[in-house]
Amino acid sequence: MHVAEKKKGKFQHSSFLAGGATTAAGRLVAHDGVLKAIWPYSGHYHPTEENFMEFISFLEEHHVDLTNVKMCSRR
Numbered sequence: 366m367h368v369a370e371k372k373k374g375k376f377q378h379s380s381f382l383a384g385g386a387t388t389a390a391g392r393l394v395a396h397d398g399v400l401k402a403i404w405p406y407s408g409h410y411h412p413t414e415e416n417f418m419e420f421i422s423f424l425e426e427h428h429v430d431l432t433n434v435k436m437c438s439r440r
Contacts, residue, residue: 389420400429404437 390407393400405417424431 389416389423391417391420400424400431400434402435402437 389405390412391403391405392407393404394402403420405412405414405420421431421436
């Protein structure tokens with residue numbers, strides 16, 4: 366999993382893979398290392414509902430507590 370702050374004109378999430386294929390893409394909000402919100406918004410990758418659900422499964426498999434995480438499946 367790759368995460369970075371977007372810097373318009375300098376760094377985008379698609380920069381990690383030079384625009385190549387990925388399983389999921391989107392945005393997240395975290396405070397002090399705690400995940401607060403996630404949503405599948407990406408103008409480059411156009412993630413599907415299935416991509417988002419795969420990402421949710423990935424987080425659960427890695428024991429990320431999603432109890433209080435706001436999730437928006439639609440842009």
